[in-house]
Amino acid sequence: MTRILDVRALSKGFTMHHLDTRMAAFSDISFTLDAGEFLLLKGRNGAGKSTLLRTLYRSYLAASGEILFHGPEGVIDLARAADVDVTYLRRTEIGFVTQFLTARPRVSAEALVAEPLRRSGAPAEAALEQARHWLQAFGVKPELWAAYPTTFSGGEQQKVNLARALILPQRLLLLDEPTASLDVSARAALIDRLAELKAGGTAMIGVFHHPGDVATLIDREIDLTPDAATREDRDDVVV
Amino acid sequence: MSLTMDEPTLVTTRPLLTARDVSKAYGPVQALRGVSATVYPGEVLGIVGESGSGKSTFLRALNLEETPDTGSYTLDLPDVQGNLFDLDRYARRMLCATRIGIVYQNPHLGLLMSHSSSGNVAERLLVAGERRFAVLRDKAQRALEASEFPTERMDAPPAELSGGMQQRVQLAKAIALEPALLLLDEPTTGLDVSVQALVLDTLKRLQQERRITMVIVSHDLGVIRTLSDRVMVMRRGEVVEQGLADQVFQDPQHAYTQQLVHAKL
Ligand SMILES: Nc1ncnc2c1ncn2[C@@H]1O[C@H](COP(=O)(O)OP(=O)(O)OP(=O)(O)O)[C@@H](O)[C@H]1O
Ligand SMILES: Nc1ncnc2c1ncn2[C@@H]1O[C@H](COP(=O)(O)OP(=O)(O)OP(=O)(O)O)[C@@H](O)[C@H]1O
Ligand SMILES: [Mg+2]
Ligand SMILES: [Mg+2]
Numbered sequence: 001m002t003r004i005l006d007v008r009a010l011s012k013g014f015t016m017h018h019l020d021t022r023m024a025a026f027s028d029i030s031f032t033l034d035a036g037e038f039l040l041l042k043g044r045n046g047a048g049k050s051t052l053l054r055t056l057y058r059s060y061l062a063a064s065g066e067i068l069f070h071g072p073e074g075v076i077d078l079a080r081a082a083d084v085d086v087t088y089l090r091r092t093e094i095g096f097v098t099q100f101l102t103a104r105p106r107v108s109a110e111a112l113v114a115e116p117l118r119r120s121g122a123p124a125e126a127a128l129e130q131a132r133h134w135l136q137a138f139g140v141k142p143e144l145w146a147a148y149p150t151t152f153s154g155g156e157q158q159k160v161n162l163a164r165a166l167i168l169p170q171r172l173l174l175l176d177e178p179t180a181s182l183d184v185s186a187r188a189a190l191i192d193r194l195a196e197l198k199a200g201g202t203a204m205i206g207v208f209h210h211p212g213d214v215a216t217l218i219d220r221e222i223d224l225t226p227d228a229a230t231r232e233d234r235d236d237v238v239v
Numbered sequence: 240m241s242l243t244m245d246e247p248t249l250v251t252t253r254p255l256l257t258a259r260d261v262s263k264a265y266g267p268v269q270a271l272r273g274v275s276a277t278v279y280p281g282e283v284l285g286i287v288g289e290s291g292s293g294k295s296t297f298l299r300a301l302n303l304e305e306t307p308d309t310g311s312y313t314l315d316l317p318d319v320q321g322n323l324f325d326l327d328r329y330a331r332r333m334l335c336a337t338r339i340g341i342v343y344q345n346p347h348l349g350l351l352m353s354h355s356s357s358g359n360v361a362e363r364l365l366v367a368g369e370r371r372f373a374v375l376r377d378k379a380q381r382a383l384e385a386s387e388f389p390t391e392r393m394d395a396p397p398a399e400l401s402g403g404m405q406q407r408v409q410l411a412k413a414i415a416l417e418p419a420l421l422l423l424d425e426p427t428t429g430l431d432v433s434v435q436a437l438v439l440d441t442l443k444r445l446q447q448e449r450r451i452t453m454v455i456v457s458h459d460l461g462v463i464r465t466l467s468d469r470v471m472v473m474r475r476g477e478v479v480e481q482g483l484a485d486q487v488f489q490d491p492q493h494a495y496t497q498q499l500v501h502a503k504l
Binding site: 014015016017018054058059060061071073074076081082083084085086087088089104105106107 | 249279282436440443444447468469481482483485486489490492493494497498501
């Protein structure tokens with residue numbers, strides 16, 4: 001198997017200077033991930049699932065540990081890589097999918113979805129054609145394709161967001177609850193696309209509120225709840 | 240994580256702009272204390288920091304309007320060599336006129352208020368040696384169009400235009416020669432909120448379509464967040480933190496940055 005990620009003894013906390021305190025989010029996390037593997041992150045609210053994904057993406061700075069990413073140019077520690085390298089990898093190798101679209105004024109839905117392909121060098125017309133295919137697949141009405149998503153409903157924006165985030169296969173895909181508040185048909189389209197990307201070798205780490213949705217994709221799980229092993233017992237006692 | 244100057248990077252492109260250890264004092268006021276910055280081609284660097292922290296001074300240094308006491312500044316461009324702070328006045332003027340564009344908060348600094356708007360843009364082209372009237376007018380018009388200036392008003396002097404329109408003329412002047420580097424000092428401050436959004440929109444569009452390398456200073460963290468790939472935080476003439484824009488805003492490390500981000504969001 002082709003190794004994609006080696007996470008070693010990764011820890012993250014937040015120093016809140018105004019309170020003069022430091023709060024741990026997670027500590028000493030280690031795992032590996034190969035091409036085509038799907039890792040499910042579990043844990044109660046506040047366990048640090050989103051924080052771990054953001055740390056891997058470098059939106060958060062790791063406190064310690066290593067995030068060795070095996071890319072086409074070699075192995076790079078994302079925890080310490082130069083900003084310019086992270087920007088480059090985000091454009092070509094590492095995707096982050098949330099439920100929220102960052103719409104831009106006066107950029108049409110189809111142009112927004114086509115953008116990752118355009119940036120990777122695809123000709124304009126071919127990229128637009130692909131974009132329309134994925135807008136269709138996720139159930140965005142054709143009359144909206146040329147319109148500006150800034151005016152779309154929450155659900156419509158979310159579908160545009162997924163089409164854009166998943167149009168270009170990437171080596172590593174981080175997913176933070178992408179199915180939340182999505183309708184059934186769009187959810188099915190998402191699972192189909194993820195299965196296709198996985199078969200093509202994309203490694204994935206995801207948080208899903210309803211893991212049942214992705215049950216067929218899951219290879220491994222990590223529970224970030226502190227003392228996860230005894231956690232269920234304690235829940236029973238509390239309830 | 241800030242990029243230290245000599246750190247090997249994966250990306251094979253070289254930085255367009257490298258400034259190292261730039262210091263500048265005005266009498267007893269130390270405006271810049273060893274400021275270093277690296278900007279890669281197509282990148283947008285945002286600079287934030289409290290009033291008087293040295294942001295505009297640094298930008299003026301990058302525009303070669305100011306000669307620092309110490310430090311070096313290089314641009315990786317054909318025919319441009321050595322420490323640009325060592326250039327003489329004439330060489331500076333030529334370099335700025337042809338390769339660097341700047342937009343000031345105050346349009347009076349960037350424009351001749353009584354000349355026509357198209358004339359203000361054409362002046363840039365004249366400095367670069369263009370003399371054919373039809374070409375001047377055509378190029379000026381195209382730069383104004385790219386800045387989304389209503390070209391039916393291109394013969395009106397900036398003094399007769401709204402603040403948002405004046406900023407568009409400055410922008411057209413700055414991009415008329417397709418500069419390698421665009422510097423923006425509070426380009427939307429002082430405009431009405433709705434006009435601010437429109438100017439910001441134009442900047443975003445130019446950035447997406449032309450991949451112009453930019454350094455932008457603003458008090459408005461929303462503006463910086465919308466436009467920047469990377470952010471540098473200044474305080475009392477020093478850089479206290481720099482990193483990817485989303486990281487600096489979501490996971491600020493320095494106490495001052497936390498205060499800034501939490502106060503303004
Ligand atoms: N930028 C931040 N600054 C300070 N604290 C943060 C920040 N981001 C997250 N935290 C804290 O870290 C902890 C983990 O939060 P995180 O969002 O990772 O949880 P989660 O597992 O994704 O929870 P949920 O299921 O509710 O989404 C929480 O206590 C949260 O308040
Ligand atoms: N030409 C000058 N002569 C004397 N002092 C100056 C000059 N230019 C700047 N200064 C001083 O240098 C310091 C930095 O000023 P600068 O204009 O760079 O700050 P700034 O970060 O742009 O602030 P602001 O956000 O208010 O625009 C200030 O204390 C200022 O008074
Ligand atoms: Mg979360
Ligand atoms: Mg200033």
